[in-house]
Amino acid sequence: MRGLLLRPQSMTVIHSAEFAKEKQSLEGSVEVAALARLADQRADQAGVVSWRLVGGVDRYQRPYLALTLKGELNLVCQRCLKPLAWSLKGESVLTQFVDEESLDDAENIDEDLEGMLIEPELDVQGLVEDEVLLSLPLAPRHVACGDEDEAVRAAAKPNPFAVLAGLKTRKAE
């Protein structure tokens, strides 16, 4: 609790490894407006991202944090530059290591591994913001620009045809 006294009350700080070993969990929500690093990608400040953080220890006795994200936000369509409603859904598992060397070794062995260094004062909202940024599409586009119904439907439920349409468009450019 030492560090918490010096910080604004809205900030939640955890010891990442202790949180994991004690199998703690936390959940909350953050307004899109509060995610400053999303400023370039979002169309407006509307929307809320809810998150759930669960700690645990894997079969190699490594502490990890599992983060689930869910939310609605408005991105900017990269074709017509108009808002594009986006349903955010993300799940990531961050395996924790004591130093860069062991993190690098583990990532070399397992390409899918997402690693982080043990952080005695981890700002949870900062972590949520990192993962939201990572889960955003690189070039969000309406399936059919100008067709609002189609855009909302496509954002709510990405389907293989939408992905295919996106690929075709990219190739044509």
Ligand SMILES: [Zn+2]
């Ligand atoms: Zn568009």
